[in-house]
Amino acid sequence: MPLPANSVNWAAKVLAVTGKDIISEFRTRFAVNAIVMFALVTLTVISFALGVLQPAAEIMAAMFWIILFFAAMSGLAQAFIKEEESGTALILKLSCDGIVIFFGKFLFNLLLLIVLAILIVPLFIVLLNTTAENWLLFIAGLVLGMIGLSGATTIIAAIVSKASIKGALFTVLSFPILMPLLAAVIEITKIAFIDGRFSDAAAPIQMLIAFDVVMITLSVMLFDFVWRH
Amino acid sequence: MWWKFLIYLVMTAVIVLAFITASPMNPVSSLGGPEVYRIFYFHVPQAWVATIAFLMAIFFSIRFLQTRRMDYDVKASTACRLGLLFSILATISGSIFARMTWGEFWNWSEIREVSIFVLLLIYGGYFAFRSAVSDEQTRAAFSAVLSILFGVSAVFLIFILPRIYPVFSLHPTDSIVNGRISITMSPMVAIIFGLSLVSFTALFLWIYKLSVEIFTLARYRAGER
Amino acid sequence: MLKLEAQNLAKHFGTRKVFDNINISLEAGQSLAVVGPNGSGKTTLLKVIIGLVYPSRGDVTFSKNGRKLEFEQYRKYLSLVAPYFSLYDSLTAGENLRFFAKVSGHVIKRIEQHELLQQVGLEGRGDDFVSSYSTGMKQRLKYAVAMLKRPKILLVDEPGTNLDESGKEMAANLLNRLRDDSIIIIATNDKKEYALAGEFCQLGG
Numbered sequence: 136m137p138l139p140a141n142s143v144n145w146a147a148k149v150l151a152v153t154g155k156d157i158i159s160e161f162r163t164r165f166a167v168n169a170i171v172m173f174a175l176v177t178l179t180v181i182s183f184a185l186g187v188l189q190p191a192a193e194i195m196a197a198m199f200w201i202i203l204f205f206a207a208m209s210g211l212a213q214a215f216i217k218e219e220e221s222g223t224a225l226i227l228k229l230s231c232d233g234i235v236i237f238f239g240k241f242l243f244n245l246l247l248l249i250v251l252a253i254l255i256v257p258l259f260i261v262l263l264n265t266t267a268e269n270w271l272l273f274i275a276g277l278v279l280g281m282i283g284l285s286g287a288t289t290i291i292a293a294i295v296s297k298a299s300i301k302g303a304l305f306t307v308l309s310f311p312i313l314m315p316l317l318a319a320v321i322e323i324t325k326i327a328f329i330d331g332r333f334s335d336a337a338a339p340i341q342m343l344i345a346f347d348v349v350m351i352t353l354s355v356m357l358f359d360f361v362w363r364h
Numbered sequence: 365m366w367w368k369f370l371i372y373l374v375m376t377a378v379i380v381l382a383f384i385t386a387s388p389m390n391p392v393s394s395l396g397g398p399e400v401y402r403i404f405y406f407h408v409p410q411a412w413v414a415t416i417a418f419l420m421a422i423f424f425s426i427r428f429l430q431t432r433r434m435d436y437d438v439k440a441s442t443a444c445r446l447g448l449l450f451s452i453l454a455t456i457s458g459s460i461f462a463r464m465t466w467g468e469f470w471n472w473s474e475i476r477e478v479s480i481f482v483l484l485l486i487y488g489g490y491f492a493f494r495s496a497v498s499d500e501q502t503r504a505a506f507s508a509v510l511s512i513l514f515g516v517s518a519v520f521l522i523f524i525l526p527r528i529y530p531v532f533s534l535h536p537t538d539s540i541v542n543g544r545i546s547i548t549m550s551p552m553v554a555i556i557f558g559l560s561l562v563s564f565t566a567l568f569l570w571i572y573k574l575s576v577e578i579f580t581l582a583r584y585r586a587g588e589r
Numbered sequence: 590m591l592k593l594e595a596q597n598l599a600k601h602f603g604t605r606k607v608f609d610n611i612n613i614s615l616e617a618g619q620s621l622a623v624v625g626p627n628g629s630g631k632t633t634l635l636k637v638i639i640g641l642v643y644p645s646r647g648d649v650t651f652s653k654n655g656r657k658l659e660f661e662q663y664r665k666y667l668s669l670v671a672p673y674f675s676l677y678d679s680l681t682a683g684e685n686l687r688f689f690a691k692v693s694g695h696v697i698k699r700i701e702q703h704e705l706l707q708q709v710g711l712e713g714r715g716d717d718f719v720s721s722y723s724t725g726m727k728q729r730l731k732y733a734v735a736m737l738k739r740p741k742i743l744l745v746d747e748p749g750t751n752l753d754e755s756g757k758e759m760a761a762n763l764l765n766r767l768r769d770d771s772i773i774i775i776a777t778n779d780k781k782e783y784a785l786a787g788e789f790c791q792l793g794g
Contacts, residue, residue, distance in 0.1 A: 144691075144694055147691065148691065148692050151691040151692050155680070155684075155688050158679075158680065158684070159677060159680065162679045163679050221675055221677075221678060222673070222675035223674065223675055223676065223677055224674075225641070225669075225671075225673065225674035226669070226674045226675075226676065226689070228641070229639070229664060229667065229668075230664075230689050230692050230693050231692045231693075232661060235692065363641075363660065
């Protein structure tokens with residue numbers, strides 16, 4: 136895939152796309168509302184259902200990522216769906232290189248997830264009475280997981296924006312692709328909850344980094360095929 | 365034409381031999397006794413064909429993206445169609461086997477069961493997507509991209525993930541599946557298994573070729589190019 | 590020198606033939622009007638030329654000084670004005686202009702922004718949200734965005750859409766200013782707009 140001509144401005148272009156989405160999102164608040172509300176509702180349901188039970192760390196780690204995963208599924212596809220539905224996709228294709236769009240949307244989705252995490256983590260700790268013994272490990276897992284979540288689903292969001300029943304399709308297609316990430320990240324979070332050390336989580340961390348790098352690279356290579364339709 | 369009869373013949377032979385010869389294995393841990401293991405002659409080739417179909421789909425997807433020729437899309441989607449069929453067969457035969465030997469129809473700790481489940485999910489998602497897009501070119505291009513993404517993810521799941529987790533494997537004698545055939549199988553078993561593998565593959569390729577022809581003809585009739 | 594060539598272009602959807610045997614050769618300074626009744630395939634032809642739709646047969650080639658350009662390369666020189674895309678409603682006109690300029694590779698100064706808006710008759714409305722614009726104003730803004738690139742090839746599908754008399758005059762002036770240095774292709778079924786181009790291509794009969 137050829138690099139954009141003004142390579143000098145490449146990063147500025149990416150930030151322009153992300154910035155445009157942030158401003159637009161700030162004014163309309165579609166995606167962020169969907170994601171946050173979904174996460175809150177899921178968290179409440181889990182908290183309510185568990186009642187006084189205090190499940191083991193493994194289960195709480197899985198719960199955390201269930202909330203994050205489904206919240207992501209409810210909102211990350213918006214980045215492309217709103218371009219299609221508001222009719223701006225065409226002029227964007229004519230103005231922007233695919234790779235610029237990819238990273239612009241990837242960063243935007245990552246930002247959405249970070250906002251979500253900032254809101255959900257404290258609530259999770261409070262409502263479900265769980266705390267991470269190894270905070271650094273927990274955050275490392277969270278960050279790598281969010282990078283992979285956004286990175287692997289950005290191209291899926293672009294694919295789904297051209298189909299019907301977009302929301303359900305987005306989840307159906309993302310899940311098989313994200314399975315390795317979920318397995319690894321739940322393991323890391325579990326270890327972080329029970330005060331394991333980084334060395335205990337070395338294997339899943341390595342796999343997660345490999346997954347993030349591979350999926351983002353692959354997405355970048357394939358993105359043009361999707362974007363150019 | 366002759367090879368069709370050969371397939372019939374060999375498969376019949378395999379089925380008969382599978383039941384009249386001694387059971388291929390007899391591990392101590394089995395609940396159902398050695399008879400149950402006869403399913404090995406059928407289950408493994410099914411899983412094998414499902415994997416081949418998957419690899420073919422990825423190959424044709426890449427070729428489509430390189431050349432944009434619609435016949436590659438027909439080949440890729442047909443491979444997926446048959447792959448789905450054989451995956452379902454493998455899941456059913458595997459599940460029956462699991463119930464007979466280990467006592468339960470499904471177990472998430474067994475990595476191969478997880479793998480075949482993921483494969484089913486992938487095929488399911490693939491076809492769900494295809495039915496949601498009406499434009500032919502778009503459908504073909506996006507399906508191709510999805511196949512590649514699924515393929516890479518499946519590689520992570522099936523090969524890399526098991527090295528990370530201490531997942532115990534209920535599947536017997538992985539040595540067979542890993543290819544060290546000569547060590548654990550008696551010659552008779554090896555022959556029957558080999559014949560089954562070959563005839564399942566031949567059957568698959570035959571159905572595949574027919575299906576591709578049918579779908580290609582259907583496209584011509586509909587006026588596409 | 591930018592050159593556009595199309596050979597033996599044909600497009601059909603299933604059994605329905607949209608157009609056939611289209612040959613085009615255009616250089617800077619030349620302009621083409623694609624005319625025909627509604628549904629005759631004007632928009633499809635434009636999309637095939639741009640590269641957004643694949644032709645059933647034939648090919649379209651953009652070349653510069655003899656060297657063939659790929660989509661990522663000729664996209665920089667190409668602008669489109671058409672009724673089937675929108676600009677960002679939740680952004681102001683100025684923000685739209687600044688965004689499209691930046692993403693195309695150049696930063697636009699306040700002065701240039703004012704000038705552009707003035708050229709299309711939107712002066713003073715730069716800080717208004719596009720959602721508050723009338724359809725005519727949105728069309729004018731599309732012309733402004735198209736001019737950001739100083740396009741070497743401009744395609745306009747239905748140039749007079751939603752425009753009042755002064756708007757149509759504005760559009761005609763814009764096209765005339767570009768005429769000598771660029772390739773212009775318009776698609777229209779309005780006879781008065783034929784004069785905007787030098788040559789014809791009749792579709793649909």
